Amino acid sequence: MYYRTGPDGRVVNVQLPAPDAADTMRATHPEDAALVARLLTGDEAAFRSLVEQYHGRLLRLAQVFVGDRAAAEEVVQDTWLAVLTGLRAFEGRSGLKTWIFSILTNRAKTRGQRDKRVVTFSALLGPHAREEPPVPPSRFTASGRWSEPPEQWDDVTPERLLLQRETRALIDRTIAGLPDGQRAVVTLRDVEGLDAAEVCNILEISETNQRVLLHRARARIRSALEQHLRRR
Amino acid sequence: MLTCRQLTEVITDYLEGRMSIMDRLRFRAHIGMCRHCRAYLAQMKHTIGALGRLPPETIPPDVRDQLLARFRDWNR
Numbered sequence: 341m342y343y344r345t346g347p348d349g350r351v352v353n354v355q356l357p358a359p360d361a362a363d364t365m366r367a368t369h370p371e372d373a374a375l376v377a378r379l380l381t382g383d384e385a386a387f388r389s390l391v392e393q394y395h396g397r398l399l400r401l402a403q404v405f406v407g408d409r410a411a412a413e414e415v416v417q418d419t420w421l422a423v424l425t426g427l428r429a430f431e432g433r434s435g436l437k438t439w440i441f442s443i444l445t446n447r448a449k450t451r452g453q454r455d456k457r458v459v460t461f462s463a464l465l466g467p468h469a470r471e472e473p474p475v476p477p478s479r480f481t482a483s484g485r486w487s488e489p490p491e492q493w494d495d496v497t498p499e500r501l502l503l504q505r506e507t508r509a510l511i512d513r514t515i516a517g518l519p520d521g522q523r524a525v526v527t528l529r530d531v532e533g534l535d536a537a538e539v540c541n542i543l544e545i546s547e548t549n550q551r552v553l554l555h556r557a558r559a560r561i562r563s564a565l566e567q568h569l570r571r572r
Numbered sequence: 573m574l575t576c577r578q579l580t581e582v583i584t585d586y587l588e589g590r591m592s593i594m595d596r597l598r599f600r601a602h603i604g605m606c607r608h609c610r611a612y613l614a615q616m617k618h619t620i621g622a623l624g625r626l627p628p629e630t631i632p633p634d635v636r637d638q639l640l641a642r643f644r645d646w647n648r
């Protein structure tokens with residue numbers, strides 16, 4: 341966008357001819373630009389690494405919107421074909437990851453609706469927002485202090501938590517068992533690393549609802565991990 | 573005063589940076605003097621950290637080969 345001062349003294353912007361798409365991309369997402377350039381020349385290794393990098397993540401995302409695994413796999417396949425179709429026109433304003441994710445979420449949502457599995461994430465919050473405390477009230481005294489406090493996870497780090505196959509499986513299982521809204525938000529936010537605004541946009545929920553769903557999902561997963569580590 | 577129980581209820585607001593400065597100070601003050609809530613906050617941060625490092629499943633070789641074939645067609 342280019343700005344100049346209008347006749348009345350106010351700043352107005354002037355549409356310049358669209359810059360070359362490749363220029364835009366080089367400026368905003370240099371790594372993506374290099375990758376897209378390789379893909380456009382038919383570099384198979386580039387496509388292979390793209391697919392290997394994103395396939396599992398796309399599958400994880402698709403399952404937020406569509407019920408069964410087979411449908412999610414189809415959505416991911418369709419997404420890759422759409423990526424190929426759209427690649428020559430890709431302008432790189434949003435970055436490759438965001439672009440691929442948005443293709444996937446659009447397709448997954450459409451598919452979810454077709455399968456009559458319409459999940460309106462905002463409706464899932466309901467009027468009982470306060471009825472799910474992050475920690476059971478029985479773990480506090482009447483005055484609100486811990487009576488059964490959490491343990492110090494002295495030797496625990498996120499990396500160490502994930503070293504054990506059972507712990508990974510436990511986290512996966514716990515996420516899979518969450519109510520749809522919580523599962524959607526925690527998958528997008530914490531697992532895939534999207535920011536709050538993107539998640540609100542994709543799920544069409546308010547910022548407050550997003551935060552409440554995230555809060556409950558994290559609380560349940562922490563609690564599952566706590567019980568798991570105690571049992572060891 | 574913020575109680576331990578209240579702290580567990582507002583922890584996401586804190587981590588998301590959605591707290592007033594006063595509430596934030598109260599939260600920090602509580603964490604400073606309560607080791608149990610420090611442990612709770614640490615557990616929550618480790619949980620979030622682990623979620624962000626969950627490995628996605630790897631693509632099955634046949635699916636990958638199918639996609640590579642589509643890529644060759646596309647490029648023709």
Ligand SMILES: [Zn+2]
Nearest residue numbers: 575576606609
């Ligand atoms: Zn406390």
